Amino acid sequence: MNGGVLTEGSVQEISATVTGLLADAQLPAALIDELQQQFGIKVVPQVAGWHLAWQDQQLVLRHTELSKQGDILVDFASGAATYRRKFGGGKSEAIAKAVGLTKKAGLSVIDATAGLGRDALVLASLGASVTLVERNPLVAALLWDGLRRARLDPELQDWLPARLQLVFSQAITALQSLPAPDVVYLDPMFPAREKSAAVKKEMRAFHDVVGADPDADALWQAAYALANKRVVVKRPGYAEFLAGQKPSMSIEGKNNRFDVYVKAAL
Ligand SMILES: C[S@@+](CC[C@H](N)C(=O)[O-])C[C@H]1O[C@@H](n2cnc3c(N)ncnc32)[C@H](O)[C@@H]1O
Known part of the structure; x- marks a missing residue:
């Protein structure tokens, strides 16, 4: 049982600055x-x-010089995720319109730059089936956890796991072998100017x-x-078009712009 993870092709090495999982007597052997x-x-x-650490039965990304409050994890049931899912605007969210x-x-989507899965959660909660592709092993491990x-979550277990599939892979490789989806969604890293404390913490990580x-x-x-x-x-509002490609349309979100490249009607 591998928790539903597919591994496609080769993946990048763990960055030299990143250590593995810190030993902890509480760590389950199966994990x-x-x-x-x-x-x-x-x-x-x-x-x-x-490094990764085991905290309160959760896998977290932690820095030895930052406090535990700075831990980063994937929590699809967090207060912020639940609020956004229930009251975040649903289909009126820019990402929903763009996709x-x-x-x-019920569209099929490959989120080729999954990160912490926040965008994928929004898409899945609106009915999409999302394949999450992530190449960084530590980030992929957070998603897996x-x-x-x-x-195990009573509010999520009946629908979310069925709509999210994790693929640990370099996306360019995965996109050569996965079945063609309706939509491919991209949110590559971009040097950002955004400044809220929470964003800063994650951006540093x-x-x-x-x-x-x-x-x-x-x-x-x-x-x-x-x-x-x-x-x-997905791009910051001030960023140039990805690959210099002019989109069919752009939809402005609160903090970002979504460039849409239409190939065929939905
Ligand atoms: C800006 S983050 C995405 C955040 C995500 N949209 C969210 O809502 O949490 C970009 C992520 O994409 C991953 N990534 C970037 N290029 C990739 C590629 N070619 N293949 C797989 N993963 C990639 C990075 O490792 C990083 O975790």
């Missing part, structure tokens, strides 16, 4: 095995800098752990080749 087998993450007796969920529920806990996405232009090409209906790219 250690899964993380080693699925993501190549090893238990280490000591860490410096970013096309206002016109058709978020899905594990979603399967992603900057250190994930780094830049220098292959994002090539990812656009692979996404456009595979999608049946459209490709959607």
